[in-house]
Amino acid sequence: xxxxxxxxxxxxxxxxxxxxxxxxxxxxxxxxxxxxxxxxxxxxxxxxxxxxxxxxxxxxxxxxxxxxxxxxxxxxxxxxxxxxxxxxxxxxxxxxxxxxxxxxxxxx
Amino acid sequence: xxxxxxxxxxxxxxxxxxxxxxxxxxxxxxxxxxxxxxxxxxxxxxxxxxxxxxxxxxxxxxxxxxxxxxxxxxxxxxxxxxxxxxxxxxxxxxxxxxxxxxxxxxxxxxxxxxxxxxxxxxxxxxxxxxxxxxxxxxxxxxxxxxxxxxxxxxxxxxxxxxxxxxxxxxxxxxxxxxxxxxxxxxxxxxxxxxxxxxxxxxxxxxxxxxxxxxxxxxxxxxxxxxxxxxxxxxxxxxxxxxxxxxxxxxxxxxxxxxxxxxxxxxxxxxxxxxxxxxxxxxxxxxxxxxxxxxxxxxxxxxxxxxxxxxxxxxxxxxxxxxxxxxxxxxxxxxxxxxxxxxxxxxxxxxxxxxxxxxxxxxxxxxxxxxxxxxxxxxxxxxxxxxxxxxxxxxxxxxxxxxxxxxxxxxxxxxxxxxxxxxxxxxxxxxxxxxxxxxxxxxxxxxxxxxxxxxxxxxxxxxxxxxxxxxxxxxxxxxxxxxxxxxxxxxxxxxxxxxxxxxxxxxxxxxxxxxxxxxxxxxxxxxxxxxxxxxxxxxxxxxxxxxxxxxxxxxxxxxxxxxxxxxxxxxxxxxxxxxxxxxxxxxxxxxxxxxxxxxxxxxxxxxxxxxxxxxxxxxxxxxxxxxxxxxxxxxxxxxxxxxxxxxxxxxxxxxxxxxxxxxxxxxxxxxxxxxxxxxxxxxxxxxxxxxxxxxxxxxxxxxxxxxxxxxxxxxxxxxxxxxxxxxxxxxxxxxxxxxxxxxxxxxxxxxxxxxxxxxxxxxxxxxxxxxxxxxxxxxxxxxxxxxxxxxxxxxxxxxxxxxxxxxxxxxxxxxxxxxxxxxxxxxxxxxxxxxxxxxxxxxxxxxxxxxxxxxxxxxxxxxxxxxxxxxxxxxxxxxxxxxxxxxxx
Numbered sequence: 003x004x005x006x007x008x009x010x011x012x013x014x015x016x017x018x019x020x021x022x023x024x025x026x027x028x029x030x031x032x033x034x035x036x037x038x039x040x041x042x043x044x045x046x047x048x049x050x051x052x053x054x055x056x057x058x059x060x061x062x063x064x065x066x067x068x069x070x071x072x073x074x075x076x077x078x079x080x081x082x083x084x085x086x087x088x089x090x091x092x093x094x095x096x097x098x099x100x101x102x103x104x105x106x107x108x109x110x
Numbered sequence: 111x112x113x114x115x116x117x118x119x120x121x122x123x124x125x126x127x128x129x130x131x132x133x134x135x136x137x138x139x140x141x142x143x144x145x146x147x148x149x150x151x152x153x154x155x156x157x158x159x160x161x162x163x164x165x166x167x168x169x170x171x172x173x174x175x176x177x178x179x180x181x182x183x184x185x186x187x188x189x190x191x192x193x194x195x196x197x198x199x200x201x202x203x204x205x206x207x208x209x210x211x212x213x214x215x216x217x218x219x220x221x222x223x224x225x226x227x228x229x230x231x232x233x234x235x236x237x238x239x240x241x242x243x244x245x246x247x248x249x250x251x252x253x254x255x256x257x258x259x260x261x262x263x264x265x266x267x268x269x270x271x272x273x274x275x276x277x278x279x280x281x282x283x284x285x286x287x288x289x290x291x292x293x294x295x296x297x298x299x300x301x302x303x304x305x306x307x308x309x310x311x312x313x314x315x316x317x318x319x320x321x322x323x324x325x326x327x328x329x330x331x332x333x334x335x336x337x338x339x340x341x342x343x344x345x346x347x348x349x350x351x352x353x354x355x356x357x358x359x360x361x362x363x364x365x366x367x368x369x370x371x372x373x374x375x376x377x378x379x380x381x382x383x384x385x386x387x388x389x390x391x392x393x394x395x396x397x398x399x400x401x402x403x404x405x406x407x408x409x410x411x412x413x414x415x416x417x418x419x420x421x422x423x424x425x426x427x428x429x430x431x432x433x434x435x436x437x438x439x440x441x442x443x444x445x446x447x448x449x450x451x452x453x454x455x456x457x458x459x460x461x462x463x464x465x466x467x468x469x470x471x472x473x474x475x476x477x478x479x480x481x482x483x484x485x486x487x488x489x490x491x492x493x494x495x496x497x498x499x500x501x502x503x504x505x506x507x508x509x510x511x512x513x514x515x516x517x518x519x520x521x522x523x524x525x526x527x528x529x530x531x532x533x534x535x536x537x538x539x540x541x542x543x544x545x546x547x548x549x550x551x552x553x554x555x556x557x558x559x560x561x562x563x564x565x566x567x568x569x570x571x572x573x574x575x576x577x578x579x580x581x582x583x584x585x586x587x588x589x590x591x592x593x594x595x596x597x598x599x600x601x602x603x604x605x606x607x608x609x610x611x612x613x614x615x616x617x618x619x620x621x622x623x624x625x626x627x628x629x630x631x632x633x634x635x636x637x638x639x640x641x642x643x644x645x646x647x648x649x650x651x652x653x654x655x656x657x658x659x660x661x662x663x664x665x666x667x668x669x670x671x672x673x674x675x676x677x678x679x680x681x682x683x684x685x686x687x688x689x690x691x692x693x694x695x696x697x698x699x700x701x702x703x704x705x706x707x708x709x710x711x712x713x714x715x716x717x718x719x720x721x722x723x724x725x726x727x728x729x730x731x732x733x734x735x736x737x738x739x740x741x742x743x744x745x746x747x748x749x750x751x752x753x754x755x756x757x758x759x760x761x762x763x764x765x766x767x768x769x770x771x772x773x774x775x776x777x778x779x780x781x782x783x784x785x786x787x788x789x790x791x792x793x794x795x796x797x798x799x800x801x802x803x804x805x806x807x808x809x810x811x812x813x814x815x816x817x818x819x820x821x822x823x824x825x826x827x828x829x830x831x832x833x834x835x836x837x838x839x840x841x842x843x844x845x846x847x848x849x850x851x852x853x854x855x856x857x858x859x860x861x862x863x864x865x866x867x868x869x870x871x872x873x874x875x876x877x878x879x880x881x882x883x884x885x886x887x888x889x890x891x892x893x894x895x896x897x898x899x900x901x902x903x904x905x906x907x908x909x910x911x912x913x914x915x916x917x918x919x920x921x922x923x924x925x926x927x928x929x930x931x932x933x934x935x936x937x938x939x940x941x942x943x944x945x946x947x948x949x950x951x952x953x954x955x956x957x958x959x960x961x962x963x964x965x966x967x968x969x970x971x972x973x974x975x976x977x978x979x980x981x982x983x984x985x986x987x988x989x990x991x992x993x994x995x996x997x998x
Contacts, residue, residue, distance in 0.1 A: 029131045046155065047162030050128060054121070066127075072137045076130030 009090050015040065016052050017061065017091055020081050028067075028078045029053065053081060061087035113149075116156040119164045132156060190503075194510035201511065202518075208483060209515070211889060212476045216519025216568065217526055218882050219472030222465045224527025224553075224561045226875075229534060230458045231556060232547030238447055239376040239546065241314030242407075247414060248449030249281070249404040249421070252442035259442060260449065263404045264435075265389055266397040267428065271404070271441065274424055277417035280311035281406035285387060286379055288821075289360040290654055290851050297851040299652065300342070301379060302360070304387035312407045313375075320354040320369025323386045333388030336365040340373040342382035360385070362656025378450055378544035397435035398700055398775065399814070405446065418443045450546050456951050457872050463945070464623060464879045467616045469564070471883050473572040474609045474616075475890040480512060480576035481606055482897045491581070504581040512573020513566065520565030527561060528553045539867030579605060607930055610887075610894050614934025614971065615941055617880075617887040621967045622942035624880035626953055627873045629963060633955035634866055639691060640790035640799075642730035643858040645682075647828055647835045648690055650853035651843070652821040661745065661810045664820050668807065670846055671824070672722065678838045680830035685728030686807065688720035690823040691792045692861040697814055699775035701803065703761060706770075716757055716801040717792070718774055720811055720819055725804075726787055728827050736768045736785030743806040750806065751781040755789045757801030774803055775813030781805065794865050796954040825858075832857045872952065884971070888978040895927050895982040906986050907994025916987040923983035924976070931975040935968050942967075 009017070019035040020027040033049045036042070056062045067078040083091075114129045132152050140148035202209045237243055249271065250260035263271075263283065272281045284305040291298050307323040316322060317337055327333050336358065338347070347353045357364040365385065387402075408417055425440040448455075484491075494504060535551045542548055651671075658664045668686060675684045689695040701716040723739045725731075734755060743750050751772060758767055771780040789799045805811050810819055828835045836855035843850050899906075906919055946958040956963070 029127070030134055045158070045162070046131075047159050047166075050120075050124060050159070051162070051166050054124065070134075072134055073130035074133040076126050076133065078130060079127040 009094055012048065012052055013056060013061075014091065014094060016049065016056065017083060017087050020062070020083060021088075021091075025080070025082075027081045032081070056087070057081075060084060061090065113153045113156040116153075116160045119160045121163070128159060132159075190506075191510065194507050195514060197507070198511040198514040202515065205483070208479060211893075212479055212515055213519050213522060215472040215475045215886050215889070216516060217522035218886070219465075219469040220520050220523025220561060220564060220568070221526025221530060222879060222882070223469050223564055224524055224557060225530030225534060226461050226465045227560050228527065228531045228551065228553065228557045229548075230462050231560070232551055233451060233458060233545045234447075234455060236547050236556070238450070239374060240446075243446060245408045245410075246312060246446040247406055247408060247417065247443045248446050249406055250442045250444070250449075251400060251439040253439045255438060260444065261439070262400040263402045264397050264400045265394050265402060267436070267441070268402050268404055269394055270428060271421060271424065275417075275420050277409060277412045277420045278406040279409045280308045281404065282306045282309035282312050283387060283402040283404045284309060285402055286381075287385075288650070288652055288853065289383070289385070290362075290652060291383075292359045292362065292849050292851075295346070297849050298346075299650075299851040299853050300382040303377065303379065303381035303384045305384055306387045309384070309405075312405050314407070315372065315375060317369030318372040319351055320367070322369065327386040328388050330388045330390045333386040334363065334365045335368045335386060336360070337369045337371055337384045338367060339371050339375060339382055339384070343370045346382075361652075361654035363654075376546070376549070378546070380543070397432055401697070405449075414443065414445070447546070450544075453951065454542060454545055454868075456948070457868065460623070460949055460952060461872070461875055463948075464620055464876050467620050468879050468883050468886075469568070471613050471616050471886045471890075473568055474613045475886050475893075476512075476515065477572040477575055478606055478609045478890050478894055480508075480573065481579065481609075482893065484508070484576045484579065501581050505577045508577035508581065509570065509573045512577070513569035516565045516569030516572075520561060520568075523565070524553070524558065524561050527557075531557075537871065539871055540864055541868050542871075575605060575609075606894055610890055610930050611934040611937065613887040613890045614931060614975065615937035617883045618935055618938025618967060618971050619942045619945050620876070620880040620883045621971060622938075622964060623946055623949060624873070624877045625963045625967050626946060626949060626956060626958060626960070627869075627876050629960070630953045630956050631866070631869055631873045634795050634869060637791065637795040639795065639862060640731060640788050641691070643862055645828055646729070646858035647826045647832050647839075647855060648693070648823055648858055648861065649836070649839055649855040650693075650821070650823045651850070652853075653847075653850060655817065655820065657847070657849075658820060661819060665808050665810075667846065668722065668822060671842065672724070674842045674845065675824070675826065675839065678842065680828050680835070681826055681838075682829060683724055683728040683827040684722075685725035685825045686722040686822040687725055687825065688807075688818060688822055689717070689792070690825060691790050692794070692858070692865045693823060694793075695823070696793065698800075699813055701757075701761070701801065702773045702777055703767075704771040704773075704780060706761075714761060716753075716774060716803040718811060718814065719802055719804050720807045720822070721804050722807050722822075725825065728825050729790075730827075731790055732788040734786045734788055735766070736783070738785055738787075739804075739806045741808070744808045745810050749779070749781040749809055750784045752785040752787055752804040753783055754787055754799070754802040754804075756799045757803065758786055760801055772803070774805075774811075779813070795862070796866075796869075832860075869952075869954075884974055887971075888974050891927065891930070891975055892978040892981065895923065895979050896985070898926065899923060899982045899986045902986075903989055903994045906989045907991040910989060910994075911991035919987050919989075920983045923986050924979060927975065927979040927983075931972060934975075935971060938971070939964060939968065 015036055016032060019032045019039075023031055023035055029046070029049055032053070033044055033046060036044050036049075053062065053064075057064060061084055062081050063084055064079050064081050067080055069075045069077045113132075114125075117125050117129055120128060132155055135155075136148045136152040139151055238246075240246055248260070249263065251263050251267065252259045253261060265283075268281075268283045272278075275281075282305055284303055287302045287304050288299055289302045291300050305323075306328045307325050310316065310322050318340070320337075323335055323337070327335055338353070343349060343353065351370075353367050354369060355367065357366050359365070360383075371384070406417075408414065421441040421443060425436075428436045429440065491504065531551055531553060535548075538548055538551075653664065653667055658667055672684045672686070675681055689697070696717060698715050698717055701714045703714065721739070723741050723743070726733060726738055736752070739750070739752065751774070753767060753772075761767075767783045768785070769782065771782050773779050773781065787804065790802070791797065791799060792802070807819065807822070812818075824839065826835055826839070830838075832855065839855060840852050843852050906914075906922070909922075910919065942964070943959060950958050
């Protein structure tokens with residue numbers, strides 16, 4: 003896990019949503035956050051799979067909250083970014099901003 | 111069931127979390143949209159997630175093709191196998207057409223084999239339901255000069271054999287009988303078995319309740335005991351254990367129930383009750399009347415051959431002591447199973463051979479498909495070789511594929527097989543009901559194990575050739591060439607052609623077998639029985655000696671019955687006989703011709719039949735010479751007899767027997783021949799007609815005991831159907847005697863149809879297998895020819911560019927297919943000539959080498975082969991020379 007792999011588009015979206023949610027980031031709120039900001043109806047399956055993949059790659063850490071009755075006595079699984087993820091997001095933004103520079107008028 | 115169960119395909123550590131999330135969202139939905147909506151949503155969501163994870167798993171975690179895995183130096187064999195399996199599944203899914211054809215061929219082959227193996231195993235190989243059944247033998251009398259090897263035994267012989275041999279631990283005689291049971295409910299005609307005490311020692315079985323017969327119960331007077339079978343005890347007595355010790359009435363006599371047999375008791379005739387076979391001193395001394403079946407258990411340590419030899423020596427001595435009675439027959443022995451299975455053995459083995467052929471054709475078919483496909487995969491194979499795959503590793507991979515195919519085909523096959531078995535069980539002809547194992551026919555571990563082994567062997571056999579050919583270095587070069595447009599090296603093409611030729615040859619053998627059975631069945635169905643069988647209804651009656659002890663009373667009962675029946679609307683004529691055709695009832699007695707018999711070389715015997723005056727008219731049996739019976743032919747006047755034509759042909763050879771006197775079974779009891787009637791097929795359409803002697807019922811006949819005249823079959827020619835005739839008959843019988851039960855009422859046409867049911871079943875099964883074989887072969891030929899046409903596209907293009915006509919191109923393809931077909935047919939004809947010889951005993955009126963059948967089958971196969979080639983050959987003519995050359 004030495005080199006920082008480039009992030010996929012959806013992976014970035016998920017990481018940003020987790021960052022925005024601070025300490026309340028679990029699958030349900032992450033998906034709601036993405037839907038609210040992008041206007042896309044994201045499938046739950048892709049959220050779970052992406053979270054799983056990002057955790058395997060070492061971008062995320064997760065922990066279990068307390069079981070709650072409205073979840074049928076099951077615990078929430080909370081996610082938070084590891085420093086690698088923050089670094090990768092920064093690197094991505096830098097690359098994008100650099101690419102965007104000077105082309106604003108072409109898109110206008 | 112809860113929707114959470116759908117989440118099983120998720121990784122374990124995610125399952126609970128995801129379930130919690132869905133539950134949480136579903137709770138929110140419940141508040142807004144109601145409970146049902148929320149629950150439905152949860153189900154849908156869980157199902158969707160399950161699907162997503164399954165795909166994810168399949169595409170990202172396990173779906174690593176085993177290409178080049180050698181570089182990773184993996185040593186774990188189970189991993190390699192798992193990868194091969196996953197890879198094979200993906201390949202098979204990618205080519206649904208190929209997979210479907212291969213699976214269909216395998217499923218049909220394995221299914222047919224499973225079903226037939228199930229039957230053959232049950233009847234021929236599974237242990238008989240007796241303890242140490244291989245120690246039980248069946249004893250019989252052989253008459254070498256008549257070509258009869260296992261005939262019934264006379265009482266005197268049985269008692270001599272039993273008392274004068276030392277090889278047997280127990281020996282018993284038995285005889286089938288129907289008895290009328292009265293008291294405790296409706297009178298009923300039940301199936302009985304008369305067996306001497308010792309019968310259950312032979313079978314190695316004891317009653318579950320009560321006791322066995324005592325040795326002294328084979329004496330008349332002490333024999334009034336009965337053992338009930340478990341099924342009859344349950345049905346008739348509601349499993350009441352207190353029935354032991356009570357008495358029941360058989361034929362008007364009281365019998366004490368001494369015991370109930372265990373449920374495991376099995377006997378081919380499926381009797382309801384067993385009664386001691388008792389004889390008086392007169393009957394015990396009978397040497398000329400043969401009607402007993404005999405079975406015995408060998409003493410421990412005595413070989414069957416030893417016992418046979420001891421009996422043979424005794425037989426020689428008896429022949430010397432009683433030359434008149436015992437001079438022409440000798441004892442014979444055979445294993446119990448051979449006696450129980452009899453002729454069915456050949457039919458079953460022929461069927462097993464037929465399905466075996468179907469299996470071989472299916473294997474050859476799939477092997478050609480795999481070979482063709484291997485050619486298309488040479489790129490993959492060379493890549494794998496380049497990254498270091500060993501030849502063994504590649505063969506393993508390809509064998510895994512064929513075994514995978516076989517396993518899926520096998521599972522489908524077992525399904526088809528279990529349907530087949532259930533179907534066979536439902537259509538088993540009555541003649542086969544007596545075979546051992548038929549009652550419990552169904553899938554069991556033995557059959558499943560056999561199907562599983564067949565599946566594995568199949569996978570190995572049809573996978574081996576393609577795997578070896580495709581992984582061979584020289585041949586892979588050949589495959590390379592093939593993809594560039596020639597039709598392969600000589601060797602690969604030879605393998606393919608050989609497989610197709612084998613399919614053609616095997617098909618021809620099966621088709622020949624089916625055609626022989628078809629022609630033989632058609633001839634059998636065309637045999638006229640010698641009487642008009644339509645609109646004829648038959649029922650058996652047996653009136654008891656207690657109420658109808660003397661002959662006049664018996665005759666009076668039947669006369670009353672005929673008179674009342676004639677008054678029933680729809681009844682045209684009424685007759686009666688002691689032994690109607692196709693009923694299985696029969697007897698044979700020595701026939702003495704006054705001042706003649708001495709000069710006749712062969713044994714002079716005839717089948718006695720008691721008949722009513724109207725019998726010949728009712729049946730439509732023609733009177734050829736002399737006169738029929740009249741009501742004047744009674745006991746008081748001169749005794750008369752009518753012979754059938756076969757008797758006259760055999761014993762008088764063209765001379766006129768009318769006016770001569772004969773006796774039957776009882777010397778000096780002369781009867782005058784007054785007429786000759788046409789021959790009637792008695793024992794079956796395919797059985798040669800034997801001499802018969804018809805005796806007027808009124809006159810009576812005592813050579814076979816006084817009971818002979820009391821058991822008669824009523825024959826009614828009627829314009830109404832069987833059911834209403836049966837109802838009328840029962841009403842009439844009960845009108846005369848309310849205690850008198852009636853046997854099964856059947857139409858004569860049904861009885862004839864039932865008599866050829868085994869042949870029909872054989873024909874249907876072998877034909878079905880032959881059709882499957884033909885379809886598989888056509889598919890195989892089609893597959894190979896289309897493949898060859900595709901491979902030769904460039905060559906055909908060049909030929910057409912150089913001016914070849916469409917006709918010439920078609921000729922090119924047809925010639926190639928024609929060569930294979932011709933070789934296949936020649937091999938097939940030779941094979942059929944060899945194989946169908948074993949079917950001779952199943953054929954009627956046709957030789958196994960009938961040239962017309964062979965010609966017809968050959969033409970049929972050639973036509974089907976040409977039809978299979980038609981599509982590929984027309985495709986060849988549509989080759990555009992420009993495109994063919996450019997693509998090459």
